[in-house]
Amino acid sequence: MPGGRLTQQERRQIARGLADGLAYAEIARNLDRPTSTVTREVTRNGGPSGYRAEAAHRATEHRAHRRREAEPREARPAPQPYGRDADAVRAYEEVFTAMIMASGAPPMVSRVLACLSLTDSGSLTAAGLAERLGVSPASVSKAITYLEGQGMVRRKRDGGRRERYTVDDDIMYESMMASAHSTAQLALTARQGVPVLGHDTPAGTRLENMARFLNYVSEAVARAAEEARDLLHTKPGTPPPDTPA
Structure with missing residues (x-):
């Protein structure tokens, strides 16, 4: 199975597949790529009806250039209990995040919600979220404010000065x-x-x-x-x- 970034030709194949009404899984099989790769690609670049291969390729190159300039921290893989496969958990988290984005949530909000939902405790501090996601605490704070407004996350004190952000079973x-x-x-x-x-x-x-x-x-x-x-x-x-x- 090929790895690395999607090529411009692969993006054109994705666009043709969407125009033909193919499901993400079928497009992925034709490319010999994971379904999650196609799902993320389409979700990040306009969705099924707005996806354009050339625009998606330019946008990806622009994002890569900005990342190289900013030199962001890498997201640190979270320790996995219960004998879970860390790579499988991370891959699923990306798919889950893409699906939340597809429902209309902003990208950072989707990442924070997915990260919290996939922890056994359902609770992390701002520093913990920032470390896991490789983003700034300010980005986490904005996402939490949005989620609080939707009633999907609650703030709790952990007995000290630190706040924990919690997504509960409800x-x-x-x-x-x-x-x-x-x-x-x-x-x-x-x-x-x-x-x-x-x-x-x-x-x-x-x-x-x-x-x-x-x-x-x-x-x-x-x-x-x-x-x-x-x-x-x-x-x-x-x-x-x-x-x-």
Whole structure:
């Protein structure tokens, strides 16, 4: 399997594959590359609909040039308990980070959230995050502020002056509830436009139907999140609900 950076020709193959509607895994097989490589490449450079081979190649060269100029610290591999393969964990962390980015989160936010989520404690200090990710504490602080605003990370004192940033078992619940709230707000805004445009007009009807749809989705997501919340606190080794004990 070839290693190193993607070539310009490989990027053109990726662009052709996306245009043909191929999945990342199939494009990766055609290139004899890991799927994670293609996933990161596309996510970093405009996503499936915005990916352009030439622009992606120029952007990668520019990023590499900036890294050489800045001479950043290398991210230090985290010690791996339970006999885990450090290389496999790092590769998975990159894939997980790319998927968070694909959902709309900024790159540094995605890296911080993935790093915290993949620690057994779910908790690190700013210095610990900076060391693991090879970035500045200021970059970590900005990402944490964003995540706090989304209700996905909490600050805790570790008994001294240091703050620890924690992502707990309810992270997915909090995320789903925030999404449900946002959807409900969008429904409310849509409904406010109905009397403005007229209840019996095509535009007014469209907004009313939109509001009904969004309200239904918001309530369904919130209800499902409440019903499934206990699944987030299942202990290791516990069979899933659909598996016979």
